[in-house]
Amino acid sequence: MSYKQTKVLTVDNVSGDLKKLSVIKDAALWIKNGEVVAFPTETVYGLGGNVFLDEAISQIFEAKGRPQDNPLIIHIASKSQALDLIGAPPAYAELLMDQFWPGPLTLVCVSKQKVSEYVTAGLHTVAIRVPDHPVALALIEEAGVPIAAPSANRSGKPSPTTACHVFHDLNGKIMAIVDGGSTGVGVESTVVDCTGEIPIILRPGGVTKEQIEQVVGTVGIDKALFEKSAAPKSPGMKYTHYAPNAPLQLVEGGTERIQQLIIEKQGEGMRVGVLATEESQTSYQADVVLACGQRAHLQTVAQKLYEVLRVFDEENVDVIFSETFPQEGVGLAIMNRLEKAASGIIIR
Ligand code: AMP
Ligand code: MG
Secondary structure, rough: OOOOOOEEEEEEOOOOOOHOHHHHHHHHHHOOOOOOOEEEEEOOOOEEEEOOOOHHHHHHHHHHOOOOOOOOOOOOOOOHHHHHHEEEOOOHHHHHHHHOOOOOOOEEEEEEEOOOOHHHHHOOOEEOOOOOOOHHHHHHHHHOOOOOOOEEEEOOOOOOOOOHHHHHHHHHOOOOOEEEOOOOOOOOOEEEEEOOOOOOOEEEOOOOOOHHHHHOOOEEOHHHOOOOOOOOOOHHHHHOOOOOOOOEEEEEEHHHHHHHHHHHHHHHOEEOOOOEOOHHHHHOOOOOEEEEEEEEHHHHHHHHHHHHHHHHHHOOOOEEEEEEEOOOHHHHHHHHHHHHHHHEEEHH
């Protein structure tokens, strides 16, 4: 499908009853009728389509260039809407819904097979969540159907945290974008498998392992997150993601080690970028040094990560060196995304 130009519909004020706005009414009707429309969630912008319509779902895959075997997350407005789509969930899954919805936590549960098989890539499970964003919730309620929505970027590129990023990647490929400002969390939802005895984290994200443990006790982590040889239980985790155009290399060993590498690469005539933090940015002499939030507040790093990766593309650097982050709290999700952007290469 191609469009002359993708429409951008702006929601100026995201408070009050958004369902009354003509922007929301229009976008919801388009989605209900099978168009795909991008919209903000609290994590990143999503590209939404009606879960019951095969054509809408295939259009999402086409617009993104997403591999067909990578299933989509279904966005719903309430727990009861989730229970319509899944078989009886384990008790711990209901505890997680009660505690974290609306919020950046996606649960993988047994599917009642009501949705288009393209949504689940033919799996017997579905991934579902209630987003914590007034625009997303108003759209789902007004459309009256669950909305499948992967991140609204071209596959492989950093996820979009502004409507402008979506426009850059998908202009002409989708009908419309609802612009509701920058997203708050900045990294995608945490994906948790709820089909076994204990919950297993398949993808780290906005809700941390520590937060989940506080509610349900023991939590597992899919070993594919740490061992390259293991096959991930979440199909999407096997793909390279989030990658800027220039190769990104994660560097352990502090600012001095990175400065040595900068000098080496500049010596070879390269234009060098550094992904630093507000605390460290003045320690580097490189061509482009970008502060990605504050190390002391990892949440701010998550929020800026994708935007910073996209700025490196605009700056046309030849190589990017990135600092590493502690793998705890939201740091686990940050490092997971950076490792993917770096194709697993860490200079130790
Ligand atoms: P995205 O929407 O692009 O942020 O990616 C959604 C993530 O959820 C991908 O890693 C998918 O592989 C994963 N996912 C979606 N549905 C399932 C499912 N039924 N089982 C396991 N993982 C899933
Ligand atoms: Mg994505």
